[in-house]
Amino acid sequence: MERHYFEYAASQPIKQRAHVGVVGSGDLEVLLEPSPDQKTHVTVITSVDGFGETWKLVMDRFFSRYRHAASIEIHDFGATPGAVALRLEQAVERSQS
């Protein structure tokens, strides 16, 4: 098990919090809430060790497009980078609906 933390500059506030996913094999859960400041904070707890660099690449790419200020907590149980990006997308969509 490993923890990672990422921080990004953000501008717009989010509408509402959102929760998606399950901490099941190959999946993850995302908790997305309004951020207390003008930044996006991402905390990751993952069951898979040694993929910090991959997490950074996935997050950098995602938050280069998404500029809303959110506090995000991820509980990962071995999701692939594709699954991580899709779940994040889903959480953002829910937070804006």
Added chain:
Amino acid sequence: MSQPTLLNPQQFLARKSFVELNARERAQALLDEGSYRELLGPFERLESPWLLLQGVVPQADDGLIVARGKIRGADSVILAIEGQFQGGGIGEVSGAKIAAALDLALEDAKKGHPIQVVLLLETGGVRLQEANLGLEAIAEINSSLIALRHHVPVVGVIAGMVGCFGGMSITASLCSYLIMTREARLGLNGPEVIEEQSEIEEFDSKDRQLIWGVNGGEQRHATGFADYVAEDDVAAIKACINEAFGRGIPTRHRSEQVDDYLKRLAGIDVSYQLETSEVRKLWSNGENL
């Protein structure tokens, strides 16, 4: 007692799988449209304090969804175990959520405001990382359920694919009514555990025909341990739940028929391995007890 019939292709395609839904989606699917309200949801962050210490990733709701809402207009609560998280294992927090919800339902019933209770059981039993705390939680769930079921019927659903094993199989058996799909399994010890403890000659956990012939929904229904066997379809499960609630509180719960069950067990020849069909004959439907 509903008997399953084979679906024609149109029916098969029209069905909405219940098994494929996660616990939260299952609770949402069973409650009347727009009535769903979650208690102690993921943002309350009531997660297990024990898993992180052992290097296991926790889930924010500890794998247990408490959903209030209405079923056909009647106040209801659904307690749904997430089978994908740690095999639906019951820990200190998830177990306390179930027991507390049952206790609140009892309080409401005593005040003259009965709340229908549905348990969605998808669990291997105690979560081993929380050992004694999980065991104690299951004991609390069971005593709360026994107190509650004399006031309101408690309906259990085992849909699969995890099934319901260990201490939680006792919980399933204490329910006023139990609904299973054909894919679901119910047993005290899981097949792998029996094989490990008593050798493969005793129980081959890879032999699917044997396992479903002992633990499967159809066999459990035919031998009176489950009241309904439903198709893997949201509407079919809903229909069974409605029918069960319509029957009210059973005059005698299964677990109150101890003497009758002991008499039956005493009459069985244990010198050879019984076939599935023989067990069905010996243990014809529970209502005939």
